[in-house]
Amino acid sequence: MVVADTNDSALRARAWAAAAEVVDPEIPVLTIADLGVLRDVSIVDGQVEVAITPTYSGCPAMNMIALEIELALTREGIRNSRVKTVLSPAWTTDWMSDDGRRKLKDYGVAPPQSGGGRRALFGEQQVACPQCGSSETEVLSEFGSTSCKALWRCTACREPFDYFKCH
Numbered sequence: 680m681v682v683a684d685t686n687d688s689a690l691r692a693r694a695w696a697a698a699a700e701v702v703d704p705e706i707p708v709l710t711i712a713d714l715g716v717l718r719d720v721s722i723v724d725g726q727v728e729v730a731i732t733p734t735y736s737g738c739p740a741m742n743m744i745a746l747e748i749e750l751a752l753t754r755e756g757i758r759n760s761r762v763k764t765v766l767s768p769a770w771t772t773d774w775m776s777d778d779g780r781r782k783l784k785d786y787g788v789a790p791p792q793s794g795g796g797r798r799a800l801f802g803e804q805q806v807a808c809p810q811c812g813s814s815e816t817e818v819l820s821e822f823g824s825t826s827c828k829a830l831w832r833c834t835a836c837r838e839p840f841d842y843f844k845c846h
Contacts, residue, residue: 687722695720697755715774727760789842808833
């Protein structure tokens with residue numbers, strides 16, 4: 680019995696490491712672990728089960744992410760697996776890692792602010808420009824290059840930029 684638990688722990692660790700390296704197809708500098716989309720890896724009756732939560736319920740990238748997870752697990756020699764989508768609790772930008780936020784900024788996308796959901800709802804949001812760092816910015820459109828982003832502009836350097844929306 681202890682041997683099975685040890686084997687399951689090792690298999691779970693291998694599966695987590697493989698799945699955690701899968702990148703978001705819409706923002707390729709981020710892994711699904713950076714985003715907080717990778718929720719859990721468990722072993723159920725000898726099968727690896729990976730749980731993922733979409734950034735929003737209609738996210739078109741989820742099918743590609745599930746396929747990439749299956750491929751990553753297969754490359755790791757794990758053939759008996761399944762990916763399941765978990766909708767509750769709903770994903771929040773608070774699940775993003777600090778490293779993921781840094782990667783977004785370095786990529787030129789303003790990262791979401793921790794706990795920023797209420798400020799965004801009441802129009803009190805201050806978003807720093809990822810190019811020059813100024814907080815003198817304005818929203819141009821709630822719709823950016825992907826559904827997860829809004830289009831903003833810095834009034835200091837005049838550069839447009841994407842802002843990863845708070846959820």
